[in-house]
Amino acid sequence: MNTTAFSLSAAAIGLALLVVAHWLGVDYLYFAGYTILQFIVLATAWNILGGYCGYVNFGSAAFFAIGAYSSVFWYKFHPLPVPVLIVFGAVVSGIVGLGTGYLTLRLRGAFFSIATLAMAVVFQTLVVNWDYVGGSRGAYIIRPESLEVAGLTINYIEYLFALMLVLAVIALVTARAIERSQLGYGLATIRDDELAAEACGVPTLRLKLIATTLSGAFMGMAGAPFPYYIGYLQPQSAFGLEYAVNSIAMPMIGGTTSWLGPLIGTLLLGSAQQYATVTISSAVNLLIVGLMLVAFVIIAPNGLIGLVQERLRARRRS
Amino acid sequence: MSALLHVDNIGKRFYGFVALDGINLEVQPAERLGLIGPNGSGKSTLVNCICGTLQNETGSVHFDGKVLDGLAAHERTHRGLARSFQLPRPFHSMTLADNLRIPLLYTVRAREGMLHAHGDLAARCHELLQMVGLADKAKRLPRDLTQVEMRKLELARAMAAEPKLLIADESMAGLSHSEVDDILALLLRLNERGITVILIEHIMSAVMRFSQRLAVLVSGKKVADGKPEDVVRNPDVVRAYLGQ
Amino acid sequence: MDISWDLLINALVAGILLGGFYAAVTAGISISFGMLDIVNIAHPAFVILGSYIAYYLNVSLGIDPILVSIIVLPAFYALGALVYQVYYVAFERRGQESLRGLAFFFGLLFVTEVTLILVFGVDYRYVEAAYIGPSLHLGMIELPLRMLVPCIMALALFAALELFVGRTFIGRAIKAVSQDQLALQLMAADPIAIKRIAFGLSIATASVAGALLIIIQPVEPSVGRDYIGRVFAICVLGGLGSMPGALIAAFLLGVVESLTSTFYGPSWAPAVSFGFLLLTLAFRPAGLMGR
Numbered sequence: 001m002n003t004t005a006f007s008l009s010a011a012a013i014g015l016a017l018l019v020v021a022h023w024l025g026v027d028y029l030y031f032a033g034y035t036i037l038q039f040i041v042l043a044t045a046w047n048i049l050g051g052y053c054g055y056v057n058f059g060s061a062a063f064f065a066i067g068a069y070s071s072v073f074w075y076k077f078h079p080l081p082v083p084v085l086i087v088f089g090a091v092v093s094g095i096v097g098l099g100t101g102y103l104t105l106r107l108r109g110a111f112f113s114i115a116t117l118a119m120a121v122v123f124q125t126l127v128v129n130w131d132y133v134g135g136s137r138g139a140y141i142i143r144p145e146s147l148e149v150a151g152l153t154i155n156y157i158e159y160l161f162a163l164m165l166v167l168a169v170i171a172l173v174t175a176r177a178i179e180r181s182q183l184g185y186g187l188a189t190i191r192d193d194e195l196a197a198e199a200c201g202v203p204t205l206r207l208k209l210i211a212t213t214l215s216g217a218f219m220g221m222a223g224a225p226f227p228y229y230i231g232y233l234q235p236q237s238a239f240g241l242e243y244a245v246n247s248i249a250m251p252m253i254g255g256t257t258s259w260l261g262p263l264i265g266t267l268l269l270g271s272a273q274q275y276a277t278v279t280i281s282s283a284v285n286l287l288i289v290g291l292m293l294v295a296f297v298i299i300a301p302n303g304l305i306g307l308v309q310e311r312l313r314a315r316r317r318s
Numbered sequence: 319m320s321a322l323l324h325v326d327n328i329g330k331r332f333y334g335f336v337a338l339d340g341i342n343l344e345v346q347p348a349e350r351l352g353l354i355g356p357n358g359s360g361k362s363t364l365v366n367c368i369c370g371t372l373q374n375e376t377g378s379v380h381f382d383g384k385v386l387d388g389l390a391a392h393e394r395t396h397r398g399l400a401r402s403f404q405l406p407r408p409f410h411s412m413t414l415a416d417n418l419r420i421p422l423l424y425t426v427r428a429r430e431g432m433l434h435a436h437g438d439l440a441a442r443c444h445e446l447l448q449m450v451g452l453a454d455k456a457k458r459l460p461r462d463l464t465q466v467e468m469r470k471l472e473l474a475r476a477m478a479a480e481p482k483l484l485i486a487d488e489s490m491a492g493l494s495h496s497e498v499d500d501i502l503a504l505l506l507r508l509n510e511r512g513i514t515v516i517l518i519e520h521i522m523s524a525v526m527r528f529s530q531r532l533a534v535l536v537s538g539k540k541v542a543d544g545k546p547e548d549v550v551r552n553p554d555v556v557r558a559y560l561g562q
Numbered sequence: 563m564d565i566s567w568d569l570l571i572n573a574l575v576a577g578i579l580l581g582g583f584y585a586a587v588t589a590g591i592s593i594s595f596g597m598l599d600i601v602n603i604a605h606p607a608f609v610i611l612g613s614y615i616a617y618y619l620n621v622s623l624g625i626d627p628i629l630v631s632i633i634v635l636p637a638f639y640a641l642g643a644l645v646y647q648v649y650y651v652a653f654e655r656r657g658q659e660s661l662r663g664l665a666f667f668f669g670l671l672f673v674t675e676v677t678l679i680l681v682f683g684v685d686y687r688y689v690e691a692a693y694i695g696p697s698l699h700l701g702m703i704e705l706p707l708r709m710l711v712p713c714i715m716a717l718a719l720f721a722a723l724e725l726f727v728g729r730t731f732i733g734r735a736i737k738a739v740s741q742d743q744l745a746l747q748l749m750a751a752d753p754i755a756i757k758r759i760a761f762g763l764s765i766a767t768a769s770v771a772g773a774l775l776i777i778i779q780p781v782e783p784s785v786g787r788d789y790i791g792r793v794f795a796i797c798v799l800g801g802l803g804s805m806p807g808a809l810i811a812a813f814l815l816g817v818v819e820s821l822t823s824t825f826y827g828p829s830w831a832p833a834v835s836f837g838f839l840l841l842t843l844a845f846r847p848a849g850l851m852g853r
Contacts, residue, residue, distance in 0.1 A: 056664045103844045109660050110601040111843055117603060118791030122836040129829050182423050189409050189420055195371060196407035198391035201425030201479060245672050252665060287676040294669035297662050298652040
């Protein structure tokens with residue numbers, strides 16, 4: 001299936017989901033659905049750099065929060081429509097991704113990863129000290145009740161859900177397109193053997209920077225609507241642990257070599273967590289995610305998709 | 319400068335250990351140069367410095383009339399330099415055919431600016447795999463290959479970059495006599511088409527048969543450079559291999 | 563003169579004392595990352611674990627925290643050896659240490675932090691000891707004992723490690739394994755066993771570092787993450803594998819952080835280490851005394 005066909009199919013599925021959700025009209029579905037869609041974007045974004053290219057980003061929370069806080073900034077300065085905020089968040093996070101990459105990607109992958117970890121701490125420090133966006137006290141975002149679109153009045157949360165759905169579709173389509181393109185091949189060679197890739201003529205630094213920028217941009221996009229979703233944004237929640245671990249656990253458990261992996265991983269892990277947070281505590285929920293990450297990394301390094309592929313290959317050979 | 323490759327007094331140290339000490343070397347277009355030396359003499363380091371995998375600290379490398387210093391390895395490959403690695407480094411997650419597509423996509427296409435039609439690329443990959451006798455394994459993954467087959471893949475991948483100068487780093491280790499002959503014949507055919515070849519090998523019979531000129535590296539220094547039959551009689555060379 | 567000399571000198575002194583402590587935290591990374599090339603980002607989590615164990619035994623049995631850390635040293639060593647064994651079998655042997663290894667250690671870091679949250683909650687924890695509270699006064703210089711004692715212990719730990727690596731057979735084998743595994747094998751020493759010992763040692767230092775940490779400051783589970791940037795910044799700035807370099811870098815970082823904290827406010831301190839790390843990586847990746 002080529003990219004155009006896939007985009008249309010994905011868009012159709014997305015539209016169908018929207019219609020069904022609207023018809024069901026249950027607010028909780030919008031809230032839960034938004035979170036899962038947001039993680040689909042984050043996991044897919046992480047995977048472009050982590051799974052396809054082999055460079056581990058531990059600072060997903062920072063890129064996410066940059067998107068969120070740039071929205072807070074505009075809210076205080078001069079409120080803009082959320083779609084514009086999304087674009088702005090993408091640009092700022094993308095630039096930060098490019099900058100971090102430029103400073104550290106000429107060295108080993110390990111240094112890039114450490115830099116992303118440290119970066120998360122630093123951005124949190126910057127935000128905590130920036131009173132204009134609320135600092136450590138946090139910022140209140142008052143979201144409208146509803147919105148007029150094409151003559152229809154929609155619930156605001158439904159609007160946010162729809163936006164995140166569009167982002168998720170765009171992210172998945174982009175990831176799949178990259179996977180099948182020359183860029184995707186290039187990223188895979190960097191992951192497999194960067195030295196050999198260079199010897200074959202692959203411009204590794206350029207490709208890595210592209211991946212870092214794209215990945216950062218998508219994460220910023222996912223973060224931009226967040227203040228409107230949550231109403232009250234504090235650095236602890238924007239930079240929270242769950243973003244760092246989930247954006248790594250979801251692709252690694254689902255499978256890192258394909259666009260399908262982050263999607264499956266998010267659907268499974270995301271729904272499980274929605275359930276667990278309500279029934280058990282959120283800390284136990286995070287513990288389980290962490291343990292699953294460690295277990296999968298040791299036992300099933302290519303995730304669920306990898307396990308399925310192994311089964312198929314074994315069957316084909318016998 | 320008529321030489322295709324001119325290595326000008328390059329030096330390289332690793333934290334106090336001198337790997338290369340003022341190496342001077344010239345390779346003429348379409349020449350067949352053999353490079354030999356005991357283990358640890360710096361042959362692979364020299365290749366790494368020429369190809370940009372490592373940066374030499376002193377001296378410079380000239381290729382095709384231009385200075386290569388400061389250029390990344392991939393840019394040197396674009397200019398026509400290709401090498402195989404002594405320990406094969408295939409792309410593990412891709413089939414053999416896809417392994418060969420990478421240099422075609424990123425070097426040949428970049429250089430020529432032409433869009434190879436899909437079929438064209440596939441045909442070229444097949445042709446290359448046939449040349450090294452791996453055509454029937456095109457859809458396999460590198461982990462299914464034997465050591466010997468991986469070396470052949472390594473060579474095929476270097477050839478896929480359509481280089482002006484090909485450096486074959488110990489491509490024949492572990493091969494049987496007939497396989498060595500096959501690879502030699504292949505390299506000779508490439509050379510007849512005008513491709514300059516530097517052969518780094520320990521299999522002396524192959525080196526002697528193949529090389530028009532022989533250079534010897536010992537402990538980071540070049541101790542001999544000339545006609546093969548003269549070099550093997552050079553007392554320094556003999557001493558280096560057989561000891562004092 | 564706007565700057566109060568009193569404030570400046572005390573900030574400097576505090577920075578030096580802090581730096582000594584940072585050296586203790588970094589000692590472990592100097593071994594695991596500098597010599598074994600293992601990116602153990604979970605190291606600060608082990609340090610915090612050490613802090614909590616010191617806290618628990620101090621509060622329940624009244625034992626001095628530093629004494630606690632020495633008592634549990636063997637347990638930490640064993641833990642380190644176990645972690646390395648898993649790491650080796652699962653990743654190093656398969657040649658997949660980059661992506662998966664990092665994710666593994668991140669998972670460990672994360673699981674440790676969340677477990678501590680579940681067991682101890684997010685409140686800050688303190689220890690009680692005779693030297694927490696009083697200070698020495700030398701003229702206008704104030705030397706709080708709660709910082710002086712850890713600094714001295716840290717330097718002792720550092721010196722002990724340096725001696726071990728430089729003088730004992732195992733220590734030199736560890737140095738050797740970082741440079742030439744094959745040669746080590748030819749000398750009939752098992753490189754994997756050597757690495758396991760080394761890694762166990764690096765985690766053992768975390769036990770001591772943890773106790774020192776909770777003496778200097780109150781601890782809560784997320785404090786570990788502040789230290790990741792610091793320890794790697796020190797390691798890189800000092801030059802990987804160079805323990806004297808790490809010491810100098812640690813003092814440097816401590817002083818700059820202390821000055822920043824005093825004159826710009828403590829909430830800026832975490833940014834300092836990152837600034838160091840970025841600058842070093844961008845301009846002199848080999849560090850001050852790069853190998």
